[in-house]
Amino acid sequence: MDAILSGQLLAAALVTGALYALTALGLNLVYGTMRLLNVAHGDLVMIGAYVAFWAFTLLALSPLLSMFAAAAIAALFGLALYYGLFRRLLEGGKAAQRLEANSLLLFFAVSVIVQNVAALQFSGTPRGFQYLGDVYRFGNVAVTGNRIAAFAVAMVLCFGIMAFLRFHVMGLAIKALIQRRDAAAIVGINVERVQILTLCLGFATAAVAGALVSMTEQISPFMGFPFTIAAFVVIILGGLGNVTGGIVAGFLLGALETYGVALTSSAYRSILIYGVFVLILLVRPQGLLGGRRIVR
């Protein structure tokens, strides 16, 4: 029982939760505004991780700096996808009505292509580097520097984006689009601009999460899938399109994973996560914090 109350578990739950929250945030924004189911989201995490890895290995650049480059590269990729693929599909007509379902397939293709291009370019060899690996002690809690840094950056970004959505005019426009897409256009919001901004922002946050993860894990072209799954679980728990709900759900999932495993066994990790996931879908399909159904 002492173990359950230990600060060590709390620290682990917070770090895991913050990374889940950040990863899911981007997915939520893209789904909320454009109704695109981005199953390639985890691959953006992978791209961010590789940017950080190469920047560190070739230029000796800290991941805390190269994460800006990772964000920019992912945002450009988002821009290219928008103009190359989704713009025409979002414009209207029959394709737009089927877009939500089709986006799943389209992003699945994007995911396969991105993964395999990465595998061919960088080879499948796992890679990694050491950065801020020293252990810091707070009482009887020990945490490595890179996990503290990852937690701090993820928190700043999550709350920064929440503030942006609440106080900035573009943020309000994004929220308007999430809440009532048709009405947003009628009141004069430039839907296309907001969509581009959200797509870039969503992609960029995933890449930043990747740069953070690269400090603590090995990276490979196929590392993205678990992040995609975790992000989907989080945004469905928190309510699709509900940004605050997603952040809370990220921490809930982190706690569920850490404490659930501590109380039972690591073997039950997946059963716990998906069990709770299915339960929530049955009992509260709008998500834990989803006040109003946005799903259509």
Next chain:
Amino acid sequence: MIRKLSFAIAATAALAVAASAESVKIGFSLAKTGLFAAGAPSQLNAYELWREQVNAKGGLNLAGTKRMVEFVQYDDQSNAGNAVRIYEKLITDDKVNLLLAPWGTPHHFAVAAVLEKYKFPMVGNTAASVQLREIKPGYIWFTTSAIPDKMAVEMAAMMKANGIKTAALVANVLPLAKEIKAALLPELKKNGIELKVNEEYPPDIKDMTAMLTKVKAAAPQAVIVLSYPSDSVLYAKQAKEMGIAAPFQFVAIGPTIDFFAKVVGPSANGFVTMGHWSPAKADWKRAKPFYDSYVKKFNEKPDYLDSVVSYMSCEILEQAVAKAGLDREKLRQAIQTMTFETINGPVKFQGVQNTVTPTAFLQIQGNELQLVWPKSIATSAFKPKTGW
């Protein structure tokens, strides 16, 4: 001028035809993309190094005549079904002269039937499972000695020899880890080693804090982590964070691969791992030159498991065709009966298995991997892990 140029082109083309007509075609599939793509590069690198070395010597000696080596390779997308189709195509359509192995246990098992069907001998490499003994012997052989049940016996013996009385076991649920675990539990009992923690975890684990809290509370003398590369890194980082103090820490797959030292750094010193090869083994004359040329060509260290067993399979093929040539039946007999000189010392097969190379363990000491068990081939003595 134009006439001269076209003559030159024609001459070059003719030369190219002559070269390819004389070259010996060696086919294989490998997991360039998909689930196993992370494992395949250390195998392909070994193949490419070998080809370069053979061609630099004037080609592959086929019972007296030398021919340049040419590879015919396909991506099997980590799908064993694709590997079966590719090996059929290599044999019947590309008409390759020789075959090298695909990557991984399931792929080896899948292509074994194709080899049997066409009576085409192939020396396998990157497969480790007790089930390989169930494959009908004849056209496939395995160079590795890291077979789970043998490893279990040796590991328990090594722990006992070093005075270990208590252990914690944390194991991934993937097949190789499961096989080792199943064999290890009775061996620990037999050697009087008490198991204080016995936990399993899924392959996509992202945080081990909860599991390691249990390990730390039990304070065992040994921690046995039956892990794969990504969770090996996770263990190393989080065990350091939590200050797991066991003097014997075994981490199954990962520490032999070049990236591991780069991610984990000097805190990996003291980890014991799977592996039966080290360049420090002076009486394996080919070991150090292989290591040096690999590092020179690829600017990274070879994987002490996969690169080594893959290169060994090339060496065995090279020595077998030097005696038997390309006749498949003669080649099969040569592989079955000859004793081969490899980077891992002498190799001889009985049935499908390499019965000469002992099942062994490596330990990271001073950032280098040393053979520490069994004593007969050790390059250094086991040193208890003293800290992070």
